[in-house]
Amino acid sequence: MLTLQVISDRLEIGQLVVDYANAIDAREFDRLDLVFTPDAYIDYRVFGGIDGRYPQIKAWLKEVLNSPSVIAFQHLVGNMDFRIDGDRATGRILCLNPMSFAVPDKGQQVGFYGLWYVDTYVRTSAGWRIATRTEERSWDHNLPH
Numbered sequence: 001m002l003t004l005q006v007i008s009d010r011l012e013i014g015q016l017v018v019d020y021a022n023a024i025d026a027r028e029f030d031r032l033d034l035v036f037t038p039d040a041y042i043d044y045r046v047f048g049g050i051d052g053r054y055p056q057i058k059a060w061l062k063e064v065l066n067s068p069s070v071i072a073f074q075h076l077v078g079n080m081d082f083r084i085d086g087d088r089a090t091g092r093i094l095c096l097n098p099m100s101f102a103v104p105d106k107g108q109q110v111g112f113y114g115l116w117y118v119d120t121y122v123r124t125s126a127g128w129r130i131a132t133r134t135e136e137r138s139w140d141h142n143l144p145h
Contacts, residue, residue, distance in 0.1 A: 009084050012128050013121055017093050020130070021075035029062045036130045037122060043134040047113060071100040071108055077117075087123040092116055094138075101144050111143035 016035055023031035036042070036054045043051035050060055064070065079094040097113040116136040121128050 006084055009089065009123075009128070010082050013082050013084075013089060013091060014080050016121070016128050016130065017077050017080060017091070017117070017119075021077050021095075024061070024065070025074055027062075027065060029058055032058055032061075034126075036133075037124065040130055041132045043132075046115070046135045046137045047140070049135075069102045071102055073097060073099040082121075089121040089128070091119040091121065093119065103144050109142065109144050112141045113143075114138040114140065 020032065020035045023029065023035065032054075036058075038054060040054040040057075041051070042054060042057040044057070045051050049064075050057070052060075065073070074097070076096040077093050080091060081093070082089055082091045093116065095113075095115050095117055097115065098110055099113070100108050100110050103109045115138050118134045118136050119130050120132040122131045
């Protein structure tokens with residue numbers, strides 16, 4: 001049943017997903033503190049990243065996405081499917097992520113990632129937060145080797 005609480009929860013969780021994408025794209029990694037629980041488990045290994053708890057992942061994102069080899073990137077999120085059960089929820093979100101990489105002796109190359117975020121969320125005293133995030137590979141195109 002679609003109650004006002006469920007509608008509100010869906011809107012809040014959806015905003016959380018958008019806040020994540022916007023914080024990453026702005027390279028404002030401290031804004032992620034308002035997205036994840038302090039002990040969130042995050043798994044980016046499907047495309048060659050790392051997995052671990054939020055503080056480790058935040059530091060890794062800052063290092064990798066500010067490296068000279070990563071020129072630009074953007075996240076487009078959609079097809080948000082949330083299942084809410086009281087103070088817990090799950091979600092599956094489509095993400096299209098083009099990235100421009102510096103390629104030695106070739107200038108730059110734009111590659112594309114198509115993936116799903118598979119999340120769990122918890123309601124905290126500060127609002128909804130992501131407690132776990134795993135990437136599920138859908139496709140990729142034109143990535144540098």
